[in-house]
Amino acid sequence: MKQAWDKESLCQFAKAKLSDYLFIVVSNREPYIHSYQGNEIKCEAAVGGVTTALEPVISAIGGIWVAHGSGDADRATVDSQNKLMVPPEEPRYALKRVWLTEEEVNNYYYGFSNQALWPLCHAVDVKPVFDESQWDAYKKVNEVFAQSVLEEVRDRKALVFIQDYHLALLPGLIKRANPETTVAQFWHIPWPRQKAFQICPWREEILNGLLGNDLLGFHTVRHCRNFLTTVNRTIAESKVNYEKAEVTIEGKKTEIRPFPISVDFEQLSKEAQSVEVKEEIERLRKELNLSDKFVGVSIDRLDYIKGIPRRLMAIGHFFEKCPEYKGKTTFIQVTVPSRTEIPSYRKLRENIDALAEEINLRHGFGDWKPVITMVGPVPTTTLVALWSMTKLCIVSSLHDGMNLVAKEFVASRYDNDGILLLSRFAGAAKELDDALLINPYAIDQLAASIEEALEMPRIERYKRMRRKRSIVRENNIYKWAADIILELVKLV
Ligand code: ADQ
Numbered sequence: 334m335k336q337a338w339d340k341e342s343l344c345q346f347a348k349a350k351l352s353d354y355l356f357i358v359v360s361n362r363e364p365y366i367h368s369y370q371g372n373e374i375k376c377e378a379a380v381g382g383v384t385t386a387l388e389p390v391i392s393a394i395g396g397i398w399v400a401h402g403s404g405d406a407d408r409a410t411v412d413s414q415n416k417l418m419v420p421p422e423e424p425r426y427a428l429k430r431v432w433l434t435e436e437e438v439n440n441y442y443y444g445f446s447n448q449a450l451w452p453l454c455h456a457v458d459v460k461p462v463f464d465e466s467q468w469d470a471y472k473k474v475n476e477v478f479a480q481s482v483l484e485e486v487r488d489r490k491a492l493v494f495i496q497d498y499h500l501a502l503l504p505g506l507i508k509r510a511n512p513e514t515t516v517a518q519f520w521h522i523p524w525p526r527q528k529a530f531q532i533c534p535w536r537e538e539i540l541n542g543l544l545g546n547d548l549l550g551f552h553t554v555r556h557c558r559n560f561l562t563t564v565n566r567t568i569a570e571s572k573v574n575y576e577k578a579e580v581t582i583e584g585k586k587t588e589i590r591p592f593p594i595s596v597d598f599e600q601l602s603k604e605a606q607s608v609e610v611k612e613e614i615e616r617l618r619k620e621l622n623l624s625d626k627f628v629g630v631s632i633d634r635l636d637y638i639k640g641i642p643r644r645l646m647a648i649g650h651f652f653e654k655c656p657e658y659k660g661k662t663t664f665i666q667v668t669v670p671s672r673t674e675i676p677s678y679r680k681l682r683e684n685i686d687a688l689a690e691e692i693n694l695r696h697g698f699g700d701w702k703p704v705i706t707m708v709g710p711v712p713t714t715t716l717v718a719l720w721s722m723t724k725l726c727i728v729s730s731l732h733d734g735m736n737l738v739a740k741e742f743v744a745s746r747y748d749n750d751g752i753l754l755l756s757r758f759a760g761a762a763k764e765l766d767d768a769l770l771i772n773p774y775a776i777d778q779l780a781a782s783i784e785e786a787l788e789m790p791r792i793e794r795y796k797r798m799r800r801k802r803s804i805v806r807e808n809n810i811y812k813w814a815a816d817i818i819l820e821l822v823k824l825v
Contacts, residue, residue, distance in 0.1 A: 338811035339599065343386075344393035346815055350822045354515075355489045356396035357482055358387055359503065360496035361442065363400035365419050365428055367410045374406045376421050380713070381737075383496055383521075385597050386814040392425035399481050402430030403438075415481075431481050433474060440470030443674045446499045453533055454498065454522045455638045455732040456758075459677050463534050472502060475542070479506035486514050492821060495546075497521045502538065505545030508585075515825050517548040517817065519592065522734040523760070524556040527563040536567055543587075544571070544580060547824045550592040550817060552735045552760040557589045588824070592816050593764060594735050598802075598809040601744035604713065605721050613718035621665070621705055623722075627787060629664040630723040632716060632738050634671045635708075637681050640729040640756065640773040641666065645688040645704065647729075647779035652696040652703055655784050660701045662787065664727075665719060667707045682708075720745035725752040725786045729773035733759035739768070743805045749798045752786040754779075764804050767797040 336342075364384050366377050378384070391398060402408065402415070407430055411417050415432070418424030433441070444467030453461040478500060482493060486507075495503055495518040504516045520543075530536055540563065543549055551557050557578055564580050565573040572581045578589045604610060618624065629648075633639040648664050666689065672678045689704045696703045720726060726742040736759040743753065743765065755761060755768035762770055771782050 337807050337809055338815050340389045343811040343815055344389050347390040347393050350818055351394050355491040356394055357493045358391055358398045360400050361499040364398055366404035367406035368404045369406045386810045390814055395426055397427045397429050397485055399429045401433055431477055437470050437474055440467045441474040445471035447672055450498045454525050457638050457731045459637050468535055475502035478503050482507055483510050486511055502542035505542040508545035516546050517821055518546045519550040524551055524560040526559055527566050530563045540564055540568055546587050548588050548820055550590050552593050553763050554591045557591050560589055590820055592813055594813050595808050595810045596737055596740045596744050598744045598806045602747045604717050605745040605747050609714050610718050613714050614722045617718055622700055627662040627724045628722055629725045630719045631727045632667045635668040638730055638732055640731045641685050642688055643773055643776055644729040647776045649692045650776055650780035651783045654780055665705045667711055669710050717745050727754045728756055730756045730759045731773055735760040740805050743801045746798055749795045752794055754782055765801050767800045
């Protein structure tokens with residue numbers, strides 16, 4: 334078996350390749366957030382793919398992570414340059430905070446980023462809102478980030494690695510001010526088809542911002558191609574080379590590459606075998622009154638791209654079509670609320686609650702509920718317990734850049750059992766084609782796939798899960814970071 338990348342090998346590799354450079358990571362969200370709890374200050378670490386992959390790198394070589402300081406005690410914990418050393422238990426790199434007013438956050442984050450760019454990049458029911466003052470705030474905030482980065486770079490050899498769609502103008506701003514700096518960005522959401530992107534009134538500014546990058550990464554080849562076509566048809570002076578996947582404007586080149594993000598496979602697989610997870614499974618079975626019932630699980634950030642209402646409708650159809658499963662199968666839907674300031678997100682929550690209630694009223698009896706909903710952030714032990722105890726995990730996004738839940742579920746199943754129902758429209762479907770691939774819009778077909786999953790012979794389940802596990806084991810989160818570094822060092 335090929336040796337997979339791990340934290341240790343990634344750190345060694347980063348040290349060997351990047352030590353001569355000032356390494357700067359930029360993201361909207363900070364890796365550590367400080368908040369008051371009474372008179373005490375509490376520090377919380379952000380969990381997620383990006384911190385898992387980039388914190389070992391930046392800790393190994395040192396550097397600066399620039400992010401929006403959003404905690405109420407963030408200002409109280411930085412020095413006069415808005416910096417503090419982190420991780421708190423073993424300080425290795427500087428977190429530099431950028432300050433934004435409440436109005437800027439409303440217009441740049443909840444506004445342009447999440448009501449214009451987010452729906453623009455996802456082919457879903459919600460359409461983008463293009464508001465001039467939100468766009469102005471987006472430009473201003475990108476400039477604030479640029480200034481913070483440029484203060485650090487000055488005349489040093491620097492590599493700047495930007496995260497996501499909140500900062501589309503930042504690469505252009507850095508490159509124009511300091512052409513010697515190497516700039517890369519990873520776009521965590523899909524890039525839409527050219528025709529869909531054309532409705533954006535500021536499409537040229539956004540593309541020119543992104544073309545400030547030397548390297549621009551997406552999850553899939555399809556997103557890369559969509560981006561190349563969008564540039565080709567929008568920016569008259571661009572030269573697009575599809576074969577090499579690069580764009581040139583006035584001699585400045587941007588490479589476009591797929592880097593499918595992933596999870597810490599070994600860590601999740603190990604955690605799934607822990608005593609804590611076994612105890613958590615027992616607790617959940619007792620508390621949720623599951624005894625030996627088949628369990629289906631879905632875990633999502635509460636977002637309209639995740640296709641939760643249609644999934645619940647399919648579960649309702651499934652019980653109508655297969656009444657023999659009544660009393661024997663329970664679906665657990667875990668959602669963590671997000672962007673609750675945006676009306677479409679609030680409405681979604683109400684819609685989900687009403688659908689779950691309706692299914693329970695229609696099909697439930699005695700103390701058996703067909704659907705159990707859990708709302709709020711849940712500890713990893715509970716998530717891993719849910720993935721470990723379930724017969725099937727349903728990921729039915731209408732459109733999703735990657736979807737980490739699909740890979741987390743696979744990583745948790747060290748027993749090689751369990752079935753993944755995975756939307757064809759999630760980036761993860763490209764790698765995990767041994768899942769039962771579904772069309773999340775076809776509610777009857779999704780109901781039929783649930784039945785197929787529950788009836789699937791054990792040997793077939795094992796075969797499919799083993800293949801998926803070998804893919805996620807190899808293409809893990811450390812490989813994601815190593816592949817980006819490898820590409821970056823070719824450019825410097
Ligand atoms: P998201 O849209 O947030 O990410 P996803 O990739 O599914 O989507 O990641 C969500 C993360 O939140 C997972 O790690 C999951 O375990 C966690 N989570 C979900 N519910 C939770 C709960 N109740 N409690 C605690 N944790 C919970 C965006 C893109 C994706 C892309 C990622 C990474 O939309 O397509 O995969 O970035 O690039």
